[in-house]
Amino acid sequence: MNERQGLSPEAHRFLDGEAAGDIGPEDRRAADQFEQAVQSYASGLETPDSAVDRVVMAAVRAEARGARRQSVWQWLVSPHLFSVRPALVAAAAVALIVFGRVLIDVPGVGIGDRPTGAEAQATILVRFELRAPEAQRVSIAGSFNEWSPEGVELVRNATTGLWTATVPLHPGEHEYLFVIDGSQWIPDPNAHAQVDDGFGQANSVIVVGPRGVVRS
């Protein structure tokens, strides 16, 4: 090996983990010394500690809070176009009068009162189904189970190929996807709404009211 030319081809192959053939003792010694020197250097490198996590997460939380405030504010100050049918206005007025009368007639409950804790915590059983005869496993992941694909497994009807699951959900809006065989995420073809998931794909949306699924 010429000491001014670096390592020999055999030493490079040895360091690459390839079969170096009949590598001579001098080349082998050079490769070993090189490896030891680099390992000595690497073991002395300091790496950033968990202080990095704290700084990053403080910035992330601040960004998230700012984004939420901006989102609400932008919605409030931006113009919105509503198209309203006269018949719906009349129906809403009638509903308001009737609903108002019901609330007023109930002792201790007035218009504008929030639902009680029990009402807010109530769950509605919602049935999900997907026709996927070729699938070996289907689960559902969504905002209601922290997007865990292991959370809710669907059960297959061997005759029809229909996968179903009944899930208790709190009233509110939930986004979800079906997960086929643990890797393929697809929206619900029967969902009555889909929203952009930020990746150019869609999440399915279900809206649950106090008495059942609200159809849009």
Place this chain on the structure above:
Amino acid sequence: MGSQSDAVLVRRILAGQVELYQVLVERYRAEFGRYATAMLGGDADDAADALQEAFIRAYRSLASCREPERFKAWLFRIVSNQCHNTRRGRRGHLRLDTIEDPPDDSTERQLEANEIGRTIQAALDDLTPEQREAFVLKHIEGYSYADMAVLLEVGEDALKMRVHRARDELQRKLEGLR
């Protein structure tokens, strides 16, 4: 929670669970932190700054990560770019004093290890950015050429060439010590 794949975590973070970003930060802090330290002349403080900036930039543009399954490679490009920017920002005053002088009672072996460390650090700083990156991934992080090709989107033969040239350069500097 720690076993969740990168793709699932990215989806959940974008769905509003921002606290899960910490799982990704913890998952890649050590590996990319060592890379950043080596790329920035052994300066752990500069590496921490670069890494923080990269993680924050990655969070801000998380929605543009089109293939969440390849989040690691996507994040690596951001960390790599941040390291290059940090080096450019301090060009002309690269610090070569980050390996501290040993105490007076150091053994001869410690002194020699320290000298080797300084030499390798100086040699790394003299490499091209591409050679330095390839060498650090191969010899400091222990990547295979196949994994490096996926991460850097460069062919294995080209990466091997970069590593060989980097090794030769380092070897020449190390020979000067002997």
